[in-house]
Amino acid sequence: MQKTVNILNRKAKFQYEILDKYTAGIVLTGTEIKSIRAGKASIAEGFCEFNDRSELFVINMTIEEYSFGNYYNHKPKAERKLLLNRRELKKLEKEVNIKGNAIIPMRLFINDKGLAKLEIALAKGKKLYDKRDTIKDRENKRKLDRIKKDFR
Numbered sequence: 001m002q003k004t005v006n007i008l009n010r011k012a013k014f015q016y017e018i019l020d021k022y023t024a025g026i027v028l029t030g031t032e033i034k035s036i037r038a039g040k041a042s043i044a045e046g047f048c049e050f051n052d053r054s055e056l057f058v059i060n061m062t063i064e065e066y067s068f069g070n071y072y073n074h075k076p077k078a079e080r081k082l083l084l085n086r087r088e089l090k091k092l093e094k095e096v097n098i099k100g101n102a103i104i105p106m107r108l109f110i111n112d113k114g115l116a117k118l119e120i121a122l123a124k125g126k127k128l129y130d131k132r133d134t135i136k137d138r139e140n141k142r143k144l145d146r147i148k149k150d151f152r
Helices: 030-037 086-096 128-151
Strands: 006-008 016-026 047-050 056-059 080-083 101-110 116-125
Touching: 016 086, 016 101, 030 101, 047 086, 086 101, 086 116
Parallel strands: none
Antiparallel strands: 006 101, 016 080, 016 116, 047 056, 047 101, 056 080, 101 116
């Protein structure tokens, strides 16, 4: 088992422009937290959505079934409730109603107290030309680093 758990959503910064970040707790069952501590989770396809009672849920986050679980094992792609302050929830709900904004999971980690936390971000989807600019900047930086390395 790993000492630290740090599961990242690597595509998020490429596909979205990050506006604001929050750290939220997650409501989990026993076998879910054991799978997360073993590092068997993925947030790559995940997104967050409000329900009719203004509660925030993470959807499409995959937590693999616990290998030593039995009949009481969890569903891998179940919706999981996120825990935030009421003020933060109201602000996020207002921002999501603006066209083009979304809430995406960025990082799943275990904090010092042993609790699973999800870092979520309020993000705006990038257009195709913005993605091209990102690729172009990344390649230019890579070329510049190569030139600096050869110069030394």
